[in-house]
Structures are given as structure tokens and as C-alpha cells.
Amino acid sequence: MPTVTYRCARVAGAGADLALLDDTERLRARRRADPASFVTAHALLRRLVGDHLCRDPREVRFARRCRTCGSDRHGKPVLADLPRPPHLSLSYDGQWALAALCEEAEIGVDIEGIAATSWDAFDRVLLADLERPALAGLDGAQLTRARAILLCRKEAILKATGHGFSVEPVEVIVSAPEDSPELREWRSPRRGPAAIRVVDLTLGLSTHVAALAVLTDAPVRAEPG
Numbered sequence: 001m002p003t004v005t006y007r008c009a010r011v012a013g014a015g016a017d018l019a020l021l022d023d024t025e026r027l028r029a030r031r032r033a034d035p036a037s038f039v040t041a042h043a044l045l046r047r048l049v050g051d052h053l054c055r056d057p058r059e060v061r062f063a064r065r066c067r068t069c070g071s072d073r074h075g076k077p078v079l080a081d082l083p084r085p086p087h088l089s090l091s092y093d094g095q096w097a098l099a100a101l102c103e104e105a106e107i108g109v110d111i112e113g114i115a116a117t118s119w120d121a122f123d124r125v126l127l128a129d130l131e132r133p134a135l136a137g138l139d140g141a142q143l144t145r146a147r148a149i150l151l152c153r154k155e156a157i158l159k160a161t162g163h164g165f166s167v168e169p170v171e172v173i174v175s176a177p178e179d180s181p182e183l184r185e186w187r188s189p190r191r192g193p194a195a196i197r198v199v200d201l202t203l204g205l206s207t208h209v210a211a212l213a214v215l216t217d218a219p220v221r222a223e224p225g
């Protein structure tokens with residue numbers, strides 16, 4: 001059974017977090033409109049990996065890998081220098097960061113602020129025809145929460161496969177918000193996952209929801225750690 005360890009942190013961007021980052025991460029942080037969220041997220045990932053490998057988080061070496069173009073300048077975070085590195089995923093917004101690690105299979109995580117889904121065209125831009133009926137009759141906080149759950153599942157899937165938004169979220173059909181999370185249909189011409197499990201993560205936040213996807217056909221254990 002693949003086991004995923006995940007951890008979340010409130011964005012602070014504190015000096016202790018900045019001290020963990022390497023030169024490349026500091027440069028990337030300085031280029032961000034919101035450096036604090038980047039700093040918190042990447043320090044969180046370093047601590048998670050450092051604890052898992054019993055290493056000083058400052059000594060962990062990351063690389064990036066884009067599945068679409070092969071570039072090492074963007075894409076999924078990967079660990080350099082290890083023969084069989086654990087799989088990683090990272091997500092953050094201006095308030096919260098979420099990082100996850102799994103030895104057995106590729107993973108993707110996503111965290112979404114519920115309020116961020118309140119824009120009018122959300123359903124038309126991000127949801128497929130099959131997904132929209134599940135939101136009928138919802139409004140206010142119920143609607144934004146339901147939208148955030150759907151978007152989280154889609155993004156977690158697209159991060160697990162490594163496609164990111166090079167596949168349109170509208171081409172990834174997920175189960176209704178109140179149903180058990182799963183990928184229902186893959187409509188992109190790009191090759192979809194042979195097997196995938198989706199899990200809604202319970203972070204205990206009233207403002208955010210989160211999801212995890214794992215490229216496996218086996219049941220998944222997700223543990224805060």
C-alpha cells in the first residue's frame with residue numbers, strides 16, 4: 001500500500017524558513033510578487049524531506065523536471081543525487097502551503113482557498129458538462145467549497161501525472177464533491193494515467209480544501225507527518 005506523508009504550514013516567510021533555502025530558491029523567491037508564500041512552501045518541503053531522509057534540510061538538493069518539454073527550469077520538484085528518490089509534490093497560495101512525499105508512487109497534491117473560486121466564469125472555464133449538475137442549487141459558501149473540492153482533485157491529478165495545466169482541467173472529469181474522490185474520465189488527447197487514486201485531505205482548515213492523487217491502483221494511506 002503506497003503511503004503518503006503530508007504536512008501543511010501557514011505562510012509566514014520567516015527568516016528561519018529563508019535560512020533553509022538554497023541560492024536558486026532565494027533567487028526564485030525574490031522574483032515572486034509574494035515571496036513569503038514561496039519561502040514558506042519551499043522550507044516546508046525541505047523540512048519534510050530532511051526529516052524523512054534524516055538529513056539537514058539545508059543539505060537536500062532539489063531539481064525540477066517538466067514532463068511536457070523536458071526542461072529542468074520548471075515542473076515537478078524532484079530530488080537530486082539519490083538512486084531511488086521518494087516522489088514529491090508541493091502546493092501553496094498566499095495563506096497556506098502543503099507538501100507531500102511518497103516512496104512508492106508518483107504523487108500530486110493541491111490546496112485551494114475556498115474564497116478563490118467565487119468568480120463567475122469558474123464553472124464554464126474549469127468544469128466539464130458532466131460535473132456541473134452536482135453544483136446545481138448550491139450558492140454562497142456551499143458553492144465555493146464544492147468548486148474548490150473539484151478543482152483540488154483535478155489539479156492533484158494533473159500534478160501526479162506531471163502534465164500540470166498543459167492538460168486543461170475541463171478535460172479531467174472528477175467525481176461529485178460529496179462522492180468518494182476519483183478520476184471519472186480523461187478527455188485529453190495526451191496520454192492519461194494507467195491507474196490513479198484520489199484522496200481528499202483533511203487539514204482542519206475552514207478556509208481551504210486539499211486533495212492528493214497517487215499513480216497506483218492500490219489503496220493509499222495518507223498520513224500527516
Ligand SMILES: CC(C)(COP(=O)(O)OP(=O)(O)OC[C@H]1O[C@@H](n2cnc3c(N)ncnc32)[C@H](O)[C@@H]1OP(=O)(O)O)[C@@H](O)C(=O)NCCC(=O)NCCS
Pocket residue numbers: 038066067068069074075076077089090091092093108109110111155158159160161162163164165166
Ligand atoms: C502545476 C500547476 C498546475 C500548479 O499550479 P498553481 O495552482 O499555480 O500552483 P501550486 O501552488 O498548486 O503548485 C505549484 C508547484 O507545483 C509544482 N509543479 C510545477 N509544475 C508541475 C507539474 N507539471 N507537475 C507537477 N507539479 C508541478 C512546483 O513544485 C510548483 O511550485 P514552484 O513553482 O514553487 O516550484 C501550474 O503551475 C502548471 O500547470 N504549470 C506547468 C504548465 C506546463 O507544464 N506548461 C508547459 C511548459 S513546457
